[in-house]
Amino acid sequence: MTVVLNQSFTGISIGAVLLLIALGLTLTFGQMGVINMAHGEFIMAGAYTTYVLQKSISSAGVSLLVALPVAFLVAGAMGVLLEWLLIRRLYTRPLDTLLVTWGVSLMLQQLARDIFGAPNVQTAAPNLLTENISVGGGITLANNRLFILGLALLCVLGLTVVLRLTPLGRRIRAVVQNRDLAEVSGISTGRVDRTTFFIGSGLAGVAGVALTLVGPIGPTMGTNYIVDAFLVVVVGGIGQLKGSVITAFVLGVLQSVLEYSTTVSVAKVVVLVAIVAFLQWRPQGLYTLRTRSLA
Amino acid sequence: MSGEGLTVRDLRVTFDGFKAVDGVDLDIRPGDLRFLIGPNGAGKTTLVDAVTGLVKATGSVRFGDEELLGRPVHRIARLGIGRTFQTATVFEELTVLQNLDIAAGAGRGPLTMLRRRKSVPEAVTKALETTGLTDLRDRPAGVLAHGQKQWLEIGMLLVQDVKLLLLDEPVAGMSHDEREATGALLQRVSEDHTVVVIEHDMDFMRSFARSVTVLHAGQVLSEGTVAEVQADAKVQEVYLGRASEPEPIAASLPVPEEA
Amino acid sequence: MTTTTTTPAPVSPPPVSRPARFKVPGAFLLGAVLLLGVAPLALSDFRLNLLAKYLCYAIVAVGVSLAWGRGGLLVLGQGVFFGLGGYAMAMHLKLADAAATGQTLPDFMQLYGTGDTLPWWWQPFANPLFALAMTVLLPMAVAALLGFLVFRRRVKGAYFAILSQALAAALSIWLVGQQATTGGTNGLTDIQGFFGYDLNDPVNQRMVYFVIAAVLLLLMAAARQLFVSRYGELLIAVRDSEERVRFLGYDPANVKLVAYVVAAGMAGLAGALFVPAVGIISPALIGIVPSIGFVIGAAVGGRASLVGAVLGAIAVAWAQSTLSDAFPAAWTYLQGLLFVLAVGFLPGGLASLGAVLRRRRPRNRTTATGETA
Numbered sequence: 001m002t003v004v005l006n007q008s009f010t011g012i013s014i015g016a017v018l019l020l021i022a023l024g025l026t027l028t029f030g031q032m033g034v035i036n037m038a039h040g041e042f043i044m045a046g047a048y049t050t051y052v053l054q055k056s057i058s059s060a061g062v063s064l065l066v067a068l069p070v071a072f073l074v075a076g077a078m079g080v081l082l083e084w085l086l087i088r089r090l091y092t093r094p095l096d097t098l099l100v101t102w103g104v105s106l107m108l109q110q111l112a113r114d115i116f117g118a119p120n121v122q123t124a125a126p127n128l129l130t131e132n133i134s135v136g137g138g139i140t141l142a143n144n145r146l147f148i149l150g151l152a153l154l155c156v157l158g159l160t161v162v163l164r165l166t167p168l169g170r171r172i173r174a175v176v177q178n179r180d181l182a183e184v185s186g187i188s189t190g191r192v193d194r195t196t197f198f199i200g201s202g203l204a205g206v207a208g209v210a211l212t213l214v215g216p217i218g219p220t221m222g223t224n225y226i227v228d229a230f231l232v233v234v235v236g237g238i239g240q241l242k243g244s245v246i247t248a249f250v251l252g253v254l255q256s257v258l259e260y261s262t263t264v265s266v267a268k269v270v271v272l273v274a275i276v277a278f279l280q281w282r283p284q285g286l287y288t289l290r291t292r293s294l295a
Numbered sequence: 296m297s298g299e300g301l302t303v304r305d306l307r308v309t310f311d312g313f314k315a316v317d318g319v320d321l322d323i324r325p326g327d328l329r330f331l332i333g334p335n336g337a338g339k340t341t342l343v344d345a346v347t348g349l350v351k352a353t354g355s356v357r358f359g360d361e362e363l364l365g366r367p368v369h370r371i372a373r374l375g376i377g378r379t380f381q382t383a384t385v386f387e388e389l390t391v392l393q394n395l396d397i398a399a400g401a402g403r404g405p406l407t408m409l410r411r412r413k414s415v416p417e418a419v420t421k422a423l424e425t426t427g428l429t430d431l432r433d434r435p436a437g438v439l440a441h442g443q444k445q446w447l448e449i450g451m452l453l454v455q456d457v458k459l460l461l462l463d464e465p466v467a468g469m470s471h472d473e474r475e476a477t478g479a480l481l482q483r484v485s486e487d488h489t490v491v492v493i494e495h496d497m498d499f500m501r502s503f504a505r506s507v508t509v510l511h512a513g514q515v516l517s518e519g520t521v522a523e524v525q526a527d528a529k530v531q532e533v534y535l536g537r538a539s540e541p542e543p544i545a546a547s548l549p550v551p552e553e554a
Numbered sequence: 555m556t557t558t559t560t561t562p563a564p565v566s567p568p569p570v571s572r573p574a575r576f577k578v579p580g581a582f583l584l585g586a587v588l589l590l591g592v593a594p595l596a597l598s599d600f601r602l603n604l605l606a607k608y609l610c611y612a613i614v615a616v617g618v619s620l621a622w623g624r625g626g627l628l629v630l631g632q633g634v635f636f637g638l639g640g641y642a643m644a645m646h647l648k649l650a651d652a653a654a655t656g657q658t659l660p661d662f663m664q665l666y667g668t669g670d671t672l673p674w675w676w677q678p679f680a681n682p683l684f685a686l687a688m689t690v691l692l693p694m695a696v697a698a699l700l701g702f703l704v705f706r707r708r709v710k711g712a713y714f715a716i717l718s719q720a721l722a723a724a725l726s727i728w729l730v731g732q733q734a735t736t737g738g739t740n741g742l743t744d745i746q747g748f749f750g751y752d753l754n755d756p757v758n759q760r761m762v763y764f765v766i767a768a769v770l771l772l773l774m775a776a777a778r779q780l781f782v783s784r785y786g787e788l789l790i791a792v793r794d795s796e797e798r799v800r801f802l803g804y805d806p807a808n809v810k811l812v813a814y815v816v817a818a819g820m821a822g823l824a825g826a827l828f829v830p831a832v833g834i835i836s837p838a839l840i841g842i843v844p845s846i847g848f849v850i851g852a853a854v855g856g857r858a859s860l861v862g863a864v865l866g867a868i869a870v871a872w873a874q875s876t877l878s879d880a881f882p883a884a885w886t887y888l889q890g891l892l893f894v895l896a897v898g899f900l901p902g903g904l905a906s907l908g909a910v911l912r913r914r915r916p917r918n919r920t921t922a923t924g925e926t927a
Binding site (some may be wrong): 347367368369372373377378380384385386387388389393394397398400401402403407408409410411412451455 | 779780782783784785787788790791794795797798799800801802803804805
């Protein structure tokens with residue numbers, strides 16, 4: 001029983017990482033119908049940002065706290081650049097965007113290899129985060145995973161506040177629901193797109209910072225997560241925060257428990273089968289926007 | 296003309312609590328040329344969507360003896376019910392001939408499908424003549440003028456061998472000459488088909504309708520001949536907000552695009 | 555939609571040249587002469603073997619052109635089918651190699667295996683006919699199952715692309731995890747014989763090349779027939795307006811399923827032929843990255859053009875093996891750039907370059923075709 005609970009906790013923290021990544025994806029996918037394969041490289045950029053900062057700021061704790069906003073800005077800026085250079089030109093061609101951004105992702109990985117070298121690097125975690133908390137009954141919670149969970153929930157909260165309560169959020173939701181109408185109502189959809197891309201990509205950067213606490217930093221670290229994160233978006237329903245939150249945690253726990261009872265590889269296959277089965281029941285994902293549109 | 300009529304009983308469609316169609320009864324006899332009119336949001340397109348299986352609905356829609364509700368879209372189409380959309384949707388990269396050939400082909404066996412088209416099916420030739428597109432048959436449909444695309448769509452329904460045509464604003468955006476030509480086409484078609492037209496253009500309706508149903512807020516407001524409907528005080532009120540002479544029922548009130 | 559402004563009366567639209575029909579028999583013969591006559595004479599054993607490998611990728615591209623170019627199905631998981639075909643073939647060849655030296659187990663199983671008996675699911679692959687059939691039927695069955703479930707529920711576009719990609723990831727991870735029965739990360743390597751022929755003999759390598767070239771030509775002819783058939787026209791119609799096709803009384807799911815399954819069968823066959831030509835099949839050849847690689851060749855050459863897709867696949871494979879060893883970094887940048895430029899700015903691929911340039915020429919009257927990509 002304790003094993004199951006411990007494993008579930010690990011799963012929840014995996015889910016938290018997936019959630020951080022999927023939040024940005026669901027924003028851009030939902031609003032612009034854009035599949036950004038380079039999203040994984042924004043994670044990588046966030047992780048390397050932490051690495052670089054730790055070299056100049058020796059205190060692991062301070063550098064981690066500084067890295068969060070800086071990684072958000074770095075990854076966000078990369079996202080805006082990508083949107084401005086390529087993605088806005090490919091509007092209405094979502095499948096082509098997928099391939100183009102894959103090309104960008106290849107180049108960014110190589111760039112990372114050229115700058116930081118191909119081997120993985122590590123950052124030191126602050127002491128506080130390397131400890132465990134024992135909550136009794138043989139269950140221990142790793143502080144770094146608790147931190148990630150907290151970070152993910154904070155991001156969800158922040159994003160919800162932005163979307164629900166600010167004028168920017170209203171504009172974003174308007175564009176998601178009806179782009180043409182938003183445009184003729186005087187919303188600069190181009191500017192909203194760019195802002196969304198900034199936030200979404202920035203969240204990937206934050207996810208990258210979180211990942212430095214649980215694993216090494218390498219040029220291909222983003223690709224390991226990107227497909228899973230996309231599956232979260234597909235299952236959760238496009239443009240739906242609620243769906244992404246539930247799906248990320250469910251997939252994380254499912255994956256983690258299956259890994260324990262079988263093997264990593266079997267778990268992957270079972271999760272995929274479960275997703276296809278789920279789509280039989282709800283092909284549009286967990287939550288959908290009901291519209292009268294034909295497609 | 297004999298054949299199946301369309302019988303709608305207590306049809307209801309709800310979008311997240313909003314009643315788009317709210318208990319509609321409708322009888323369309325075989326051979327009718329029925330116009331469905333009504334203000335924006337009256338539920339005209341949704342009604343057609345429900346009949347053709349595009350949205351879920353409750354109640355009953357019978358075509359002849361067949362209940363349509365609950366069947367998948369392509370099965371309803373195979374029963375002989377065809378429709379067009381507000382935006383002309385033809386296969387732009389294919390030629391006029393290929394468009395019609397595909398429309399004629401549902402139910403072709405695999406062997407026919409895997410072979411190249413050797414001759415033009417008779418139904419396709421006939422439809423080309425009826426719609427006046429014979430000279431354009433090898434053009435890609437994407438280069439056709441707006442009106443021609445609408446005619447091609449109607450032609451596709453003809454070769455599809457439908458018995459009931461549901462046309463969603465077929466003359467929207469057409470020039471005067473195109474409207475007249477379309478009206479004449481509809482009259483020709485209605486000689487051996489049942490036709491239902493959703494329309495905003497009152498002049499067009501007056502010239503060509505055999506019978507009219509007025510929808511308002513998801514319900515049938517009035518039904519009858521053109522003259523009867525025009526004389527109906529309720530209709531005048533809905534359209535103009537006051538009971539008066541119905542003449543200036545403007546044709547092209549802007550309709551929000553359903554994207 | 556009533557917002558359209560009134561269009562002019564139906565005068566005949568400006569003349570449009572019909573897309574130039576590719577001269578089939580002539581070009582086909584030319585291709586046959588080049589592949590079966592000129593190449594074997596002009597190339598050394600080593601280079602001919604490399605070409606054989608590229609042609610395997612070209613066979614995958616034929617299927618990609620059908621499913622993606624014509625059907626609009628972005629198949630990002632062709633590596634799965636390539637891999638299933640490749641493993642089915644390699645399993646048989648490993649068993650045959652083992653039998654030739656008097657062993658019951660393939661070499662890697664003796665190293666990592668847990669027992670002395672062959673796993674039950676390996677056993678039927680000792681039969682050459684069964685193994686050959688499986689190289690095509692297994693991929694087609696998997697594609698049929700996934701396609702049926704996915705298309706029936708109208709999961710499409712990006713969703714379908716992501717799912718097919720996830721399938722590639724899952725299969726390669728699964729293979730890596732089964733060290734004892736699939737060779738794990740190494741895959742099935744060091745294959746010596748091909749149905750009794752020694753693959754170390756250059757003459758037999760040439761024979762393998764001829765088999766691959768012939769299969770490619772045959773499949774191109776078959777795909778060509780699909781392209782010009784009524785089915786091919788219907789497939790384009792489904793790609794451009796699935797909903798409209800449904801209202802004509804077809805079930806678009808079936809139309810797409812056929813294209814997807816045929817493309818999977820072709821990828822499976824390509825994988826099976828890859829094994830004797832290269833002597834290995836491994837998870838690294840079928841995961842996410844190589845799966846997208848199968849698409850890039852078709853994108854560069856022209857996804858909707860059969861010949862374009864095939865030539866593109868050969869050219870990209872050639873560039874990869876020429877550049878990736880000498881300048882690995884440069885190759886990665888170039889590969890990324892190819893995706894960006896070819897897909898982003900020349901969606902018709904090189905095959906459309908002529909048409910694009912002609913359209914740019916100012917003298918040309920503008921036609922009314924909207925850019926609907």
